[in-house]
Amino acid sequence: MTAKTDHQTKGQQSETDTDANMDANMDVERLDVQQQPILQQLQTESTTTAKQSEQSQLIGIFFVENRRRKQDIKIVVKLCADGIYLRRETTNSNHINEQLIRIEDIVGSSYGQRVKKRARGGLNSCKSASREPSENEPQNDQLEPEQAKGQADNSAYLYIYAYLKKEKPFRRVQTLRILRFRTSDDYAENLNTARLWHRRIREHKQRSVTTPDGVIVGQGAGGKKLLILLNPKSGSGKGRELFQKQVAPLLSEAETQYDLQITTHPQYAQEFVRTRKDLLERYDGIVVASGDGLFYEVLNGLMERMDWRRACRELSLGIIPCGSGNGLAKSIAHHCNEPYEPKPILHATLICVAGRTTPMDVVRVELNHRDKHFVMYSFLSIGWGLIADIDIESERLRSIGAQRFTLWAIRRLITLRCYPGKLYYLPAKSSKTNHTDTTAAARVARAPQTDRSSPEPPPVEQSNHRLAPRRSTAHEKSEFRDLPDDDDNDVQLRDYCHSQFDEYVDALSTDRCSYRQNADSWHSAVSRRTAYFSLGGHSTRSNRSRLSVAQRIESANAEFNQLVPTATMPGLLLPLPAEQGWLSEEGEFVMVHAAYTTHLASDCFFAPDSRLNDGLIYLVIIRSGVGRSQLLNFLLSMQRGSHLPAEQDPYIQVMPVRAFRIEPSGSNGILTIDGERVDYGPIQAEVFPGLINVMTSTGQ
Numbered sequence: 001m002t003a004k005t006d007h008q009t010k011g012q013q014s015e016t017d018t019d020a021n022m023d024a025n026m027d028v029e030r031l032d033v034q035q036q037p038i039l040q041q042l043q044t045e046s047t048t049t050a051k052q053s054e055q056s057q058l059i060g061i062f063f064v065e066n067r068r069r070k071q072d073i074k075i076v077v078k079l080c081a082d083g084i085y086l087r088r089e090t091t092n093s094n095h096i097n098e099q100l101i102r103i104e105d106i107v108g109s110s111y112g113q114r115v116k117k118r119a120r121g122g123l124n125s126c127k128s129a130s131r132e133p134s135e136n137e138p139q140n141d142q143l144e145p146e147q148a149k150g151q152a153d154n155s156a157y158l159y160i161y162a163y164l165k166k167e168k169p170f171r172r173v174q175t176l177r178i179l180r181f182r183t184s185d186d187y188a189e190n191l192n193t194a195r196l197w198h199r200r201i202r203e204h205k206q207r208s209v210t211t212p213d214g215v216i217v218g219q220g221a222g223g224k225k226l227l228i229l230l231n232p233k234s235g236s237g238k239g240r241e242l243f244q245k246q247v248a249p250l251l252s253e254a255e256t257q258y259d260l261q262i263t264t265h266p267q268y269a270q271e272f273v274r275t276r277k278d279l280l281e282r283y284d285g286i287v288v289a290s291g292d293g294l295f296y297e298v299l300n301g302l303m304e305r306m307d308w309r310r311a312c313r314e315l316s317l318g319i320i321p322c323g324s325g326n327g328l329a330k331s332i333a334h335h336c337n338e339p340y341e342p343k344p345i346l347h348a349t350l351i352c353v354a355g356r357t358t359p360m361d362v363v364r365v366e367l368n369h370r371d372k373h374f375v376m377y378s379f380l381s382i383g384w385g386l387i388a389d390i391d392i393e394s395e396r397l398r399s400i401g402a403q404r405f406t407l408w409a410i411r412r413l414i415t416l417r418c419y420p421g422k423l424y425y426l427p428a429k430s431s432k433t434n435h436t437d438t439t440a441a442a443r444v445a446r447a448p449q450t451d452r453s454s455p456e457p458p459p460v461e462q463s464n465h466r467l468a469p470r471r472s473t474a475h476e477k478s479e480f481r482d483l484p485d486d487d488d489n490d491v492q493l494r495d496y497c498h499s500q501f502d503e504y505v506d507a508l509s510t511d512r513c514s515y516r517q518n519a520d521s522w523h524s525a526v527s528r529r530t531a532y533f534s535l536g537g538h539s540t541r542s543n544r545s546r547l548s549v550a551q552r553i554e555s556a557n558a559e560f561n562q563l564v565p566t567a568t569m570p571g572l573l574l575p576l577p578a579e580q581g582w583l584s585e586e587g588e589f590v591m592v593h594a595a596y597t598t599h600l601a602s603d604c605f606f607a608p609d610s611r612l613n614d615g616l617i618y619l620v621i622i623r624s625g626v627g628r629s630q631l632l633n634f635l636l637s638m639q640r641g642s643h644l645p646a647e648q649d650p651y652i653q654v655m656p657v658r659a660f661r662i663e664p665s666g667s668n669g670i671l672t673i674d675g676e677r678v679d680y681g682p683i684q685a686e687v688f689p690g691l692i693n694v695m696t697s698t699g700q
């Protein structure tokens with residue numbers, strides 16, 4: 001190994017300065033490796049975890065010339081499980097400065113020859129992920145001037161991409177650290193050193209997202225790709241451009257492998273997700289680069305799959321906000337205590353490449369329109385009245401931007417509307433019955449896999465509840481699990497169905513209308529499932545036609561259980577049992593708005609107490625008789641999240657519930673699900689706690 005002493009030449013330093021000047025918003029620093037000792041790998045016995053992590057430490061000593069102050073800075077760089085420690089010492093004063101770039105803040109690294117700024121991953125270009133540099137000479141157009149002129153530079157460079165969290169103002173700052181390895185005259189040898197650092201960074205990053213039981217969570221971790229669905233028409237219609245400029249370079253820095261699908265029309269994403277056979281084999285995450293509307297399509301497409309249960313478990317979902325509302329992206333950023341503004345796309349992409357996931361609640365919604373029954377899945381909100389009116393009716397002013405909401409709010413305040421109807425809800429803290437057991441969480445208890453030692457199923461309690469609930473544990477309440485999908489469990493379920501046959505038939509015949517409603521569900525209109533729900537018809541997927549009617553009903557229900565997450569509240573046309581804690585209120589309402597994420601839009605902090613996985617719907621009720629000034633104050637304070645009354649108020653009330661039903665009396669009004677208008681009429685919803693996993697930077 002030949003020692004080099006010319007590491008602080010004029011030419012090199014000016015390059016570093018140029019970088020710093022050009023990347024005004026980015027913290028760039030190039031550190032040149034010193035002659036001796038350049039790199040040490042600590043050799044320790046790998047008997048304990050601590051020792052293992054020590055073993056994977058790398059240490060190097062680098063120098064930077066500070067021409068302005070005419071002094072050299074010596075920088076000791078240590079790479080370990082926590083991240084990268086930089087200890088700076090100036091040579092002519094004893095000033096020491098230390099910095100830790102946390103492993104969570106490092107998105108990735110790349111190595112190879114020195115490349116021009118425009119050819120570098122995260123700066124302006126989008127180069128392909130996981131670039132494996134050749135050990136031959138680099139391409140001429142990527143060489144620095146000195147190289148291009150024929151002056152050989154045998155150095156290998158390591159580019160470390162990090163985004164440091166700053167509190168004031170709250171944001172992430174793009175940071176690039178360049179390590180130059182040139183202890184040898186042989187480029188291949190220097191490249192090997194850079195490659196080792198690169199590999200170690202990857203290993204540490206991967207370890208940081210591994211759960212205690214050794215499972216690597218999040219996208220990209222299992223060697224699969226991300227599927228990115230991009231709506232080029234979302235928001236201001238610049239989705240494609242924003243992706244190329246802001247998202248692709250970051251994915252490249254993080255070495256994320258992905259397939260990009262550009263949607264061509266409404267329903268494209270839903271259809272793609274629903275029908276793609278190898279979705280789970282090929283991808284471990286789906287990222288929506290669009291607004292909340294496309295996320296809604298992806299969620300519902302997943303729920304229409306035969307393997308929806310596995311899909312919800314194994315595919316993590318992320319969102320990069322290119323739309324106009326972006327309530328989900330803001331809610332996730334809020335959950336992770338991550339900045340959102342001023343660069344929502346950058347911040348959200350960082351969350352998507354962080355490799356961690358958090359369970360999130362989904363709400364199952366039932367609608368009835370012209371005797372047809374619809375089922376869909378929602379993740380944001382359901383609105384009836386004021387906010388839904390403002391949201392939908394102001395569409396005609398879309399061209400004026402976000403101000404349309406303010407203008408329309410004023411209009412609505414002047415001509416205030418009240419809607420007569422009946423509201424039912426199941427409070428989260430009902431003291432009556434163990435109503436939490438009637439939520440989806442209770443199905444955990446029914447899942448044989450959670451208690452294989454006691455296979456005896458619970459008794460049937462009511463005609464509209466096929467399986468009676470067992471009290472669930474605190475842990476069970478925190479996540480959704482439906483009936484298990486392994487073979488053992490299928491057998492147990494079947495055995496149980498047979499043992500309870502008489503009661504089952506009874507229950508089914510009483511309830512049949514609700515199943516037949518499902519036959520005409522929104523799902524069946526667009527999916528292959530129709531055959532399953534058409535009890536009277538011929539199923540192409542089973543030999544049910546040879547069975548008796550009762551057996552066919554039973555068989556249909558067993559299949560139905562396997563296919564969709566079953567509702568625990570009675571069907572939309574059935575009464576809601578007061579003995580299970582259901583409460584109701586009849587009257588005139590200015591608004592009933594249900595939210596299950598903190599933000600309805602990036603600037604609407606609607607349910608500040610909401611958590612991604614709390615199993616709660618926040619029902620905000622505004623009753624008729626509310627004063628206009630109180631209403632104005634409510635609307636004006638929504639942005640800060642201070643709109644909800646701290647004390648009991650006769651007109652405005654917020655209530656955490658597990659399920660609710662709205663029965664509007666008239667036929668004129670607006671109902672929205674996740675900000676999109678749906679048919680006006682009776683609607684009910686219940687929360688499925690933690691049904692899906694969303695990409696977060698914090699994990700569980």
Ligand SMILES: Nc1ncnc2c1ncn2[C@@H]1O[C@H](COP(=O)(O)OP(=O)(O)OP(=O)(O)O)[C@@H](O)[C@H]1O
Nearest residue numbers: 234235263264265266290291292293323324325326
């Ligand atoms: N290529 C396309 N052309 C037209 N519409 C599309 C296309 N791709 C998707 N869509 C539809 O556009 C609708 C709106 O998209 P999206 O929600 O992503 O953006 P947005 O409305 O601007 O954002 P937000 O919902 O946050 O207000 C979606 O419901 C989707 O069905």
